[in-house]
Amino acid sequence: MSADQTLAFDPDCHIFTGCGFPAPGLHTFIYEPIATWGSFELTKPMLLAVLSSVVVVGFFWAAFRKPKLVPGKMQMIGEAGYDFVRRGIVYEIIGKKDGEKYVPFMVSMFFLVWMMNLWSIIPLAQFPVTSLIAFPAALALIVYVLWVSLTFKKHGFVGGWKNIVGWDKSLGPILPLVVVLEFFSNLIIRPFTHAVRLFANMFAGHLLIVMFSLASWYLLNGIGVIYAGTSFVMVLVMTAFELFIQAVQAYVFVLLACSYVQGALSEHH
Amino acid sequence: MSALQTLAAVEGNVAAIGYGLAAIGPGVGVGIIFGNGTQALARQPEAAGLIRTNQIMGFAFCEALALIGIVMGFVY
Numbered sequence: 001m002s003a004d005q006t007l008a009f010d011p012d013c014h015i016f017t018g019c020g021f022p023a024p025g026l027h028t029f030i031y032e033p034i035a036t037w038g039s040f041e042l043t044k045p046m047l048l049a050v051l052s053s054v055v056v057v058g059f060f061w062a063a064f065r066k067p068k069l070v071p072g073k074m075q076m077i078g079e080a081g082y083d084f085v086r087r088g089i090v091y092e093i094i095g096k097k098d099g100e101k102y103v104p105f106m107v108s109m110f111f112l113v114w115m116m117n118l119w120s121i122i123p124l125a126q127f128p129v130t131s132l133i134a135f136p137a138a139l140a141l142i143v144y145v146l147w148v149s150l151t152f153k154k155h156g157f158v159g160g161w162k163n164i165v166g167w168d169k170s171l172g173p174i175l176p177l178v179v180v181l182e183f184f185s186n187l188i189i190r191p192f193t194h195a196v197r198l199f200a201n202m203f204a205g206h207l208l209i210v211m212f213s214l215a216s217w218y219l220l221n222g223i224g225v226i227y228a229g230t231s232f233v234m235v236l237v238m239t240a241f242e243l244f245i246q247a248v249q250a251y252v253f254v255l256l257a258c259s260y261v262q263g264a265l266s267e268h269h
Numbered sequence: 270m271s272a273l274q275t276l277a278a279v280e281g282n283v284a285a286i287g288y289g290l291a292a293i294g295p296g297v298g299v300g301i302i303f304g305n306g307t308q309a310l311a312r313q314p315e316a317a318g319l320i321r322t323n324q325i326m327g328f329a330f331c332e333a334l335a336l337i338g339i340v341m342g343f344v345y
Binding site: 025026088089092093193196197199200201203204248251252255256259 | 326329336343
């Protein structure tokens, strides 16, 4: 896939003019750099990633800069969001006593991931940052380092390994099999699926929206106008659906992070 | 034409067929999760919070397989 393919969209390309459908693909996710400093290239996704942290920090700053006993509008929304993650996710999974320490981390994670997803349907941005594997992979790596170090901190070296591989004497002869399976599933598959789940959801969602948008433009010729209308309705439906999926994926990402931390803190997996 | 010849004559993107096959398992799984989750909610509405959390978690585990299917089509 060449760089010039990234801007291959031809506005004059319509059906019945002998022009093939410009199907979206991996090249949809590659952007020309906005600015270049030496070998460093600033692209739109990078800019959006920085903007999302600015938005999250700015929002919570505005909400909790001057906390009042009777909350104002911003503080009300901020408290509702904070409490949702605290009661709805952390308390449910880790528990009240152990979980309180991880609430700030999980709240930041939830809102950062959500904001990164939300760019998908915000006009002019219209690109979910998390649909590039690097961003979810980095976030998953943070969670991975957190729970692995917590396991060894809580149980010591030998106990930590026993916790990770699911050591249980009562298993008897199938213990070696369980140890190998648990080792792979916990240490290798787990961070991979944690990152890929978020990435693939956003990737597929963005691809669907792009495909229907391109199709509604492509079909605008002759009888194709009728089909273009259907395709445009699908764009609206997919946009609404994405709004739901983005929140669910941010929720799931944090939920899994909590369940990994809980697994690291508990005696048995 | 034998089945093998028919298969060999398939043109276009094979990834589409592969994804169709890959979606069967997760489809069944997601159905079971939400079916049983709804049943559990109906039987014990007071445990709604816990049930919903676990339901979404099971859904995420299941759905990951289908999503890896989507991505694999682009990898190969």
